[in-house]
Structures are given as C-alpha cells and as structure tokens.
Amino acid sequence: MPEGHTLHRLAGELTRCFAGDTVAAASPQGRFSEGAALLDATRMDAVESWGKHLFAHFETERILHVHLGLYGTFLTTLPPAEPPRGAVRLRLTSQRAVADLRGPTVCAVVTPEQRATLVSRLGPDPLRADADPERGWALVRRSRRSLASLLMDQSVISGIGNVYRAEILFRHRLAPTAPGQLVVRGVWDELWEDLVVLMHQGVETGRIDTVLPIHETRPASDSPLTEGRRGEVYVYRRTGQPCLVCGTRVRTRVVEGRNLYWCPTCQRRSGRRRRSEPRHL
DNA sequence: GGAAGATGACAAG
DNA sequence: TTGTCCTCTTCCC
Structure with a gap:
C-alpha cells in the first residue's frame, strides 16, 4: 500500500x-x-x-x-x-x-x-504544493546512476515507490537503465508533471491506476466491479504477461534489492531527446 | 500449518 | 551486497 x-x-x-x-x-x-x-x-x-x-x-x-x-x-x-x-x-x-x-x-x-x-534529506514530493522539482533535477543531471535507481532514491523525488517507479518509466517509454546524466530537461519535466497528476489521482482513489483508457483491459476504473481492487498497471508485477501496448512479455530483474518490471520493446528511450509526439506512448 | 513475499529503509561489512 | 526489522496475506503442502 x-x-x-x-x-x-x-x-x-x-x-x-x-x-x-x-x-x-x-x-x-x-x-x-x-x-x-x-x-x-x-x-x-x-x-x-x-x-x-x-x-x-x-x-x-x-x-x-x-x-x-x-x-x-x-x-x-x-x-x-x-x-x-x-x-x-x-x-x-x-x-x-x-x-x-x-x-x-x-x-x-x-x-x-x-x-x-x-x-x-528528502527530495521534492509531487504531492506537496511547495515542492521544488529543480532540486531533483540537480541530482539527476549529473548522475551516472540509472533512472530506475534514481527514481527510488527519496532524496531525488520523495514519495515514489516500486509501483510508481516502474509505471512512470513505462508511461514515458524510458529504458530503466538510462543514466540520469543523459536525460534532457524536457524529459525530466514530463516525468515530474506526469507524477504530479498520477499521484494526485492516487490520493483521490486510494490506489495506483496508471493505464490510459485506450489500453484498459478491465471495466472502467470507477465501476463497481473494480471497486476496492488493486488499480490497473502496465508492468508492475506482470512478469511474463503480455505488454498491454505491444504484447511483448513483461520482464523483471532485481535492481538494488527490489523487483523492477519493464517492457523491453516499449521502453527504449534513453531520455536524450524530448519527444515531439504526444507524451504517452 | 508453514513458507514466501510485499508498494521500505537502514546498518554493517 | 547482505542482513535485519516490522506485520499480514497468499500460496502450497
């Protein structure tokens, strides 16, 4: 939880x-x-x-x-x-x-x-109105560590856990191994803004839903059928199941003691360039 | 009935 | 990198 x-x-x-x-x-x-x-x-x-x-x-x-x-x-x-x-x-x-x-x-x-x-010692919290994402960016831009590792670091962004980490990387098609150093400012801004929206939704509903309506496989998230259930996610704990977007089997690997989940087909961006296409997928 | 995991973080080596 | 702590749920026998 x-x-x-x-x-x-x-x-x-x-x-x-x-x-x-x-x-x-x-x-x-x-x-x-x-x-x-x-x-x-x-x-x-x-x-x-x-x-x-x-x-x-x-x-x-x-x-x-x-x-x-x-x-x-x-x-x-x-x-x-x-x-x-x-x-x-x-x-x-x-x-x-x-x-x-x-x-x-x-x-x-x-x-x-x-x-x-x-x-x-805590980084900016996307749920706090006084959050300053600049502080997180300052750490990311000069780090050789991977995004998957940086996103779990509470001094970079506080409040993210293993579910939001996996899902936010998927939503932005980012390779978990992409080093912070190579990520450009525009990509960081997109990540931050998306987290602000996603996490506020999480506060409202009490669960983590990250799947866009066009990719949903379950009844609408506010229907009685999904009430009280875990939210729908793209990759978290979906090892071996088909990616909701491309069908590739979701993979998992332990990164710093925690299970990381990702789609090797969808998540190939290095973060080097801002995308010109719509933000999600 | 028992083992294994789980959305976390820390200290020790 | 490994071990440790906290409690409950899920799964397997």
Whole structure:
C-alpha cells in the first residue's frame, strides 16, 4: 500500500478525524508505551505528509513521526472502539474516531528540529504544493546512476515507490537503465508533471491506476466491479504477461534489492531527446 | 500449518 | 551486497 499517495491520503484522514481534538494515545502492543504517554491527553493540531513520512503535530511542539515501511497500516474507524486486533503499535482515540497503527518501520515522538533535519534529506514530493522539482533535477543531471535507481532514491523525488517507479518509466517509454546524466530537461519535466497528476489521482482513489483508457483491459476504473481492487498497471508485477501496448512479455530483474518490471520493446528511450509526439506512448 | 513475499529503509561489512 | 526489522496475506503442502 504505502507509497506517497497513501501517506498524503492518510494525513488528510487523520486531519479530518483528529485535528483540533484532545486525543487519547496508547500502545496496546506495548512497544510504543513511552511515546504514547507523551502524546496522551494532548491536542492534535495538524497532520502532514512528506514523501512516505507522516508528521502529526501536537500541542507542546511534540510531533508524532510515522513511516509505514513495506506493509504498515494506519486504519481509522468510527467509535465505539473495538478491542485491538493483532499487533497495534499505537491507538489514537477521540470522540470522532479511532485509528490503529500496525507494523510501521518508524513510530516516534520527535521535536521540530528533528523533523526539519529529516525533511531536509528528502527530495521534492509531487504531492506537496511547495515542492521544488529543480532540486531533483540537480541530482539527476549529473548522475551516472540509472533512472530506475534514481527514481527510488527519496532524496531525488520523495514519495515514489516500486509501483510508481516502474509505471512512470513505462508511461514515458524510458529504458530503466538510462543514466540520469543523459536525460534532457524536457524529459525530466514530463516525468515530474506526469507524477504530479498520477499521484494526485492516487490520493483521490486510494490506489495506483496508471493505464490510459485506450489500453484498459478491465471495466472502467470507477465501476463497481473494480471497486476496492488493486488499480490497473502496465508492468508492475506482470512478469511474463503480455505488454498491454505491444504484447511483448513483461520482464523483471532485481535492481538494488527490489523487483523492477519493464517492457523491453516499449521502453527504449534513453531520455536524450524530448519527444515531439504526444507524451504517452 | 508453514513458507514466501510485499508498494521500505537502514546498518554493517 | 547482505542482513535485519516490522506485520499480514497468499500460496502450497
């Protein structure tokens, strides 16, 4: 679940459910008892996300920092609260809602200074209005690393994960091995703008859909049949299946410990030149 | 019932 | 590059 859109969506949900309220904080699992005690019975003021990081600001300048990692969840339900199921690291309770945090990589209470240090290491987040894509470009343009590697680097663009990486490369027909150095500014701008649009859609729908209507193989993405299902994608986890555009078998290879998926036929651009054709495919 | 994976990130060597 | 941590789901026997 958790790429940047999930965290952005979560920030909104927690804001709607808790901001302005005094909340009860507890760690049913026991592994965050001390931190929960620091937040318990204080008011939550605002919640924001930056990349895959979530920050909930409380009065007295305490900040709850959460990173969901690969499989963490932070689920909000309506009261009355049921007994915690499974390993609940943190439970927040207000008059309006109950939120259970499970399996996070990070769950900590931090100071504004610590938050600032953390954020200073993160690249622009396509979901933030204050994002400056120039900062990402500055790293890409002088890097010999491949685009596939650069796109997973949170200091280049924050919030992208393994799904968005594979899909954005496909949508722009870019070879995953293309070195950052060779990519021209126009191509970078196209990637960034597309990510802004795609990820905002992800925030709205709660899932990652990257397939253009002309290539869709399933019922319309807002139909009851697709409700709640994983979004439709071009290559992610489609190893061996035919490319939705050309029919070539989708390939996979481990790049820096993560599975990369791509179509060797569609994705041949080096990024050297801006395309004169329509942006997608 | 158990192993393997999973949309992540870090430290150690 | 490998190992480690966190939890849940899926798949195979």
